[in-house]
Amino acid sequence: MKLAQGTVIGLIAGYYDVETATGIVRTRARGVFRQKKQKPAVGDRVEIQIDDKGMSYLVKIMPRLNRIGRPAVANVSHVLLVISAVEPDFSLELLDRFLTFFSWQKVNVTIYLSKTDLLNNDKLTEIKRSLAYYQEIGYPVFTDYHDVQAKIPEMIGKDQIWTLAGQSGAGKSTLLNHLKEDAHQATGAISTSLNRGKHTTRKVELFKLGEAFLQIRQASLRLI
Ligand SMILES: Nc1nc2c(ncn2[C@@H]2O[C@H](COP(=O)(O)OP(=O)(O)OP(=O)(O)O)[C@@H](O)[C@H]2O)c(=O)[nH]1
Numbered sequence: 001m002k003l004a005q006g007t008v009i010g011l012i013a014g015y016y017d018v019e020t021a022t023g024i025v026r027t028r029a030r031g032v033f034r035q036k037k038q039k040p041a042v043g044d045r046v047e048i049q050i051d052d053k054g055m056s057y058l059v060k061i062m063p064r065l066n067r068i069g070r071p072a073v074a075n076v077s078h079v080l081l082v083i084s085a086v087e088p089d090f091s092l093e094l095l096d097r098f099l100t101f102f103s104w105q106k107v108n109v110t111i112y113l114s115k116t117d118l119l120n121n122d123k124l125t126e127i128k129r130s131l132a133y134y135q136e137i138g139y140p141v142f143t144d145y146h147d148v149q150a151k152i153p154e155m156i157g158k159d160q161i162w163t164l165a166g167q168s169g170a171g172k173s174t175l176l177n178h179l180k181e182d183a184h185q186a187t188g189a190i191s192t193s194l195n196r197g198k199h200t201t202r203k204v205e206l207f208k209l210g211e212a213f214l215q216i217r218q219a220s221l222r223l224i
């Protein structure tokens with residue numbers, strides 16, 4: 001029997017994929033979690049046990065820093081909040097709701113304004129003026145696509161878990177594809193006929209970025 005430690009990076013039909021120092025191991029959770037009403041989440045640091053028959057079990061969840069959203073992601077160190085300038089329209093109220101929630105969860109946030117290319121200069125200046133306030137009170141703000149792409153990889157520390165959050169259609173998957181070329185995230189236009197987001201992104205998984213992880217919040221408005 002062998003013990004190892006790792007991070008849950010994926011959740012597939014009752015199995016937990018755990019990244020360990022020697023590779024990814026597909027595990028089952030021990031029944032003891034059900035009795036304790038505990039459920040491992042993506043992002044959890046865990047201990048796994050590989051028995052002599054080669055069966056792998058998730059046996060222990062390390063204490064969590066936090067646990068955010070549905071489906072849950074644990075140990076989130078930083079949120080990259082994608083707010084669109086247009087389509088869907090920029091909303092200060094929405095921005096404040098996100099920031100209040102993440103502040104309550106004690107998670108740092110960086111703001112990225114997407115789709116600036118679709119807006120005329122006057123409107124853009126107005127939005128940037130609003131965002132300057134958030135920058136003053138300590139939130140890093142990016143309004144340029146090239147900037148965000150260049151700076152984010154430098155900002156992400158080793159073993160950190162970053163989550164991309166934001167309304168459906170804001171551009172999370174588009175950004176992830178640029179940050180990580182092999183992410184292959186489906187992107188899509190929002191469905192205006194339904195007047196609500198299309199939710200292109202459905203799966204929960206962590207993407208490795210250097211020595212850290214990136215993840216997309218799928219249901220952006222159902223935060224809690
Ligand atoms: N012009 C322009 N289009 C963008 C930009 N970012 C994203 N888009 C487009 O906006 C649409 C929605 O982008 P996605 O990346 O799929 O949005 P998402 O946030 O992942 O949406 P969900 O998966 O539904 O939560 C796509 O058609 C993208 O090509 C941008 O900066 N400029």
Ligand SMILES: [Mg+2]
Nearest residue numbers: 172173200201
């Ligand atoms: Mg998406």
